[in-house]
Structures are given as C-alpha cells and as structure tokens.
Amino acid sequence: MGDIRALERADLPAVMALLREGLPGFPLDEEGLAAAAFEDPWRDEELPSLVATESGRVVGFIRSQARPMLFDGRAVRGVCLSDLVVSPGHRRGAAGAMLLGRLLKGPQDVSWSDSATDFVVRAWRTFGGHVDHARAADFMLVLRPLRWIAAIAAARVRGRDVGRALMPVGALPAHAAGPRISGHRAPEQEPGVSGEDAGPAAIAAALPAIRGRVRLMVDWDEPQLAATLRRIEALGGDLIVRLVRRGEAPIGWYACLSRRGGAARVLHLAADERAVGAVFSDLVAAAAAAGATVLTGRAEPHLERPLRERLA
Known part of the structure; x- marks a missing residue:
C-alpha cells in the first residue's frame, strides 16, 4: 500500500473518475466537489478529505464534512464521513479500511455516515462503530x-x-x-x-x-x-x-x-x-x-x- 494523505485540488479529476465508477449517480461534478471540499465555511484543516495513493496515483477517496455541534449546550466537533471509493484493482487490499480508519482517528468527538455500502458497515463495526437501524429506512x-x-x-x-x-x-x-x-x-x-x-x-x-x-x-x-x-x-x-x-x-x-x-x-x-x-x-x-x-x-x-x- 502506498500513502494516505489529504485531498489536494490536483487530485480532483482522478477522484471524480473513481466516484463516477464506484458510485453511479454521484450528484456533484468536479466544480461542486471542489466547492464542498475546499470552500466550505466549516472546512477543518485537521479533518480533511483523504486520498489513498499507489505509486503516485490516486486509488481511493473518502470525503470528510466537518460539523461544529452542540451536545447538551457544550460545543463538540463532529464529522460526517461519506463517498468512500476504491479503484477496482485495489478493492481486495486495505485501502478502504485505511482511509476510514485514518479519518476515524481524527480529533473529532463524534463521527457518523448517513449512507454506507456493505463494506463500510463491516469496516465501521470493526473500528467500534454501530449501525443506527432506526434511521436506516x-x-x-x-x-x-x-x-x-x-x-x-x-x-x-x-x-x-x-x-x-x-x-x-x-x-x-x-x-x-x-x-x-x-x-x-x-x-x-x-x-x-x-x-x-x-x-x-x-x-x-x-x-x-x-x-x-x-x-x-x-x-x-x-x-x-x-x-x-x-x-x-x-x-x-x-x-x-x-x-x-x-x-x-x-x-x-x-x-x-x-x-x-x-x-x-x-x-x-x-x-x-x-x-x-x-x-x-x-x-x-x-x-x-x-x-x-x-x-x-x-x-x-x-x-x-x-x-x-x-x-x-
């Protein structure tokens, strides 16, 4: 496995190709993804979207959406994880789990995802998360x-x-x-x-x-x-x-x-x-x-x- 690092603007064309292949119907175009990843008012430098690379090539991606939250009136940091994709040639490897694991180890107080594939559910549980069945329908x-x-x-x-x-x-x-x-x-x-x-x-x-x-x-x-x-x-x-x-x-x-x-x-x-x-x-x-x-x-x-x- 290569490296897990923060998403950069130069990565966007490769990331969009992964999203179109792995998540048919992904609603954003490259401009929209750039705005969500780099221009969001709540963008947190400590909680960036991540890419997995192999020999300098982007082979995986996970999107991070930082959310300031209140818990019983106290300010806490939240992050919504979404759009985990890995290139077909690397799905048998650890890229997806490494992307999810790296983001879950960030400084946030609470993490969640509002949609998930079967792989994400299994990996989420492996890292100690749970499935909120009441909100899954x-x-x-x-x-x-x-x-x-x-x-x-x-x-x-x-x-x-x-x-x-x-x-x-x-x-x-x-x-x-x-x-x-x-x-x-x-x-x-x-x-x-x-x-x-x-x-x-x-x-x-x-x-x-x-x-x-x-x-x-x-x-x-x-x-x-x-x-x-x-x-x-x-x-x-x-x-x-x-x-x-x-x-x-x-x-x-x-x-x-x-x-x-x-x-x-x-x-x-x-x-x-x-x-x-x-x-x-x-x-x-x-x-x-x-x-x-x-x-x-x-x-x-x-x-x-x-x-x-x-x-x-």
Missing part, C-alpha cells in the same frame, strides 16, 4: 394518488423500470387508497400554526428558540446554511425552505427538494418534539403545493408519530 407518503398511479403505469407501459423517483420505497401504501377506502383521515394543521418561506438568516436567528430539548445537534450558522443550500439548489429541482411558527414564536424549520410530478425529499426537519407534528403538516402541504406526487425522506425517530398518523 425511508418513508413514503403519497400526496397525489391518481397522478402517482398514472405515472407508474405509464412507466411500465413504456417498458421502463419504476425508479426511486416514483417509488422511493418498494411498498404499496395503504393511505394512497384515500380516506373513503382506508377509513383514515390525516390530521389537520393546528390552529394558529403557519409556515413561511425563509432564508439562511431567518433560520439561523430562529434556531435558539427551536432547539428545545434536543441534546445533540449541528450548530448551524448563517454562512454554512447559505453555502449548504446553494449546493443543494445546484442539484436541480425546487428547494423548499420554510420556517414554521405558532403565533409569532418559531417552532421548527425544514428543507425539502421537490421535483414536480415526482418525489419531494425531506433533507432536514428540526423542531421541538412537542411541535414535530405541526411542522410536518406544513411540510406535507408545501410539498403538495409544489406539485410533488410523493413525499419521502429518512424515517427519523422524531417523525414516527406524524408518519404513523398518516399510515405512512
């Missing part, structure tokens, strides 16, 4: 049943596979049959609760009131929110960012990437546990108004009740 809430069914039927008539854009979860949702058949109606929005489109400054200003009893969270600030939302908008689709209030008091916020006629994906939803249902109701209404046929996202534990109330 997606939900699917059908917003426009007739359009959704018609789109699936049209895809099959044309001989196309029904992809995750139409069916994010491989299941037939009972709630799509409607209240006349299922006998179940989704809860209505609470009186006095309203949502509004919001930018990074408004979200950052509202966060102290929203955090409530959440113990561990990313300590978002306006510059990082602005940079993150810009990168998401560059992926395409309609980015929905809204602040939800009860009266004048902020109670939660969310970000959702919607594609008209397709799926709207929840990227983030934060609220005090007592207000999650009201914030989720605003999200459902906003996604439907944007023309999405399906709402999907990670089945986070704090969403369990509003999802159960909708048979999702």
Whole structure:
C-alpha cells in the first residue's frame, strides 16, 4: 500500500473518475466537489478529505464534512464521513479500511455516515462503530394518488423500470387508497400554526428558540446554511425552505427538494418534539403545493408519530 494523505485540488479529476465508477449517480461534478471540499465555511484543516495513493496515483477517496455541534449546550466537533471509493484493482487490499480508519482517528468527538455500502458497515463495526437501524429506512407518503398511479403505469407501459423517483420505497401504501377506502383521515394543521418561506438568516436567528430539548445537534450558522443550500439548489429541482411558527414564536424549520410530478425529499426537519407534528403538516402541504406526487425522506425517530398518523 502506498500513502494516505489529504485531498489536494490536483487530485480532483482522478477522484471524480473513481466516484463516477464506484458510485453511479454521484450528484456533484468536479466544480461542486471542489466547492464542498475546499470552500466550505466549516472546512477543518485537521479533518480533511483523504486520498489513498499507489505509486503516485490516486486509488481511493473518502470525503470528510466537518460539523461544529452542540451536545447538551457544550460545543463538540463532529464529522460526517461519506463517498468512500476504491479503484477496482485495489478493492481486495486495505485501502478502504485505511482511509476510514485514518479519518476515524481524527480529533473529532463524534463521527457518523448517513449512507454506507456493505463494506463500510463491516469496516465501521470493526473500528467500534454501530449501525443506527432506526434511521436506516425511508418513508413514503403519497400526496397525489391518481397522478402517482398514472405515472407508474405509464412507466411500465413504456417498458421502463419504476425508479426511486416514483417509488422511493418498494411498498404499496395503504393511505394512497384515500380516506373513503382506508377509513383514515390525516390530521389537520393546528390552529394558529403557519409556515413561511425563509432564508439562511431567518433560520439561523430562529434556531435558539427551536432547539428545545434536543441534546445533540449541528450548530448551524448563517454562512454554512447559505453555502449548504446553494449546493443543494445546484442539484436541480425546487428547494423548499420554510420556517414554521405558532403565533409569532418559531417552532421548527425544514428543507425539502421537490421535483414536480415526482418525489419531494425531506433533507432536514428540526423542531421541538412537542411541535414535530405541526411542522410536518406544513411540510406535507408545501410539498403538495409544489406539485410533488410523493413525499419521502429518512424515517427519523422524531417523525414516527406524524408518519404513523398518516399510515405512512
């Protein structure tokens, strides 16, 4: 094995080639990866993205996303690890494990990954990590049943596979049959609760009131929110960012990437546990108004009740 070192700008073409081969559908182009790796406001010189090299050639990569966090009000350092790839000729070696191990040995207090291959799961456990099964599944809430069914039927008539854009979860949702058949109606929005489109400054200003009893969270600030939302908008689709209030008091916020006629994906939803249902109701209404046929996202534990109330 050669060397494990910090990613450099000159490595980007080789890294992009690895990502395209190893992670089909990787959403960033070279410019986007450069911005994420070198221009992020929270970039930490002690927690860089890493490459593995062999005879001077890049044969592996892992991305590091540093995140200042709060744990019971105390500042801690976090890092999200993602996009671990190794060239086919080196997958039987130790490059992948060495990249993951080097990054896990950094000065951070907490490490996590929001997606993983079977190899990453095995290696993660070897290094003492665990799998958060509660967050390892997606939900699917059908917003426009007739359009959704018609789109699936049209895809099959044309001989196309029904992809995750139409069916994010491989299941037939009972709630799509409607209240006349299922006998179940989704809860209505609470009186006095309203949502509004919001930018990074408004979200950052509202966060102290929203955090409530959440113990561990990313300590978002306006510059990082602005940079993150810009990168998401560059992926395409309609980015929905809204602040939800009860009266004048902020109670939660969310970000959702919607594609008209397709799926709207929840990227983030934060609220005090007592207000999650009201914030989720605003999200459902906003996604439907944007023309999405399906709402999907990670089945986070704090969403369990509003999802159960909708048979999702």
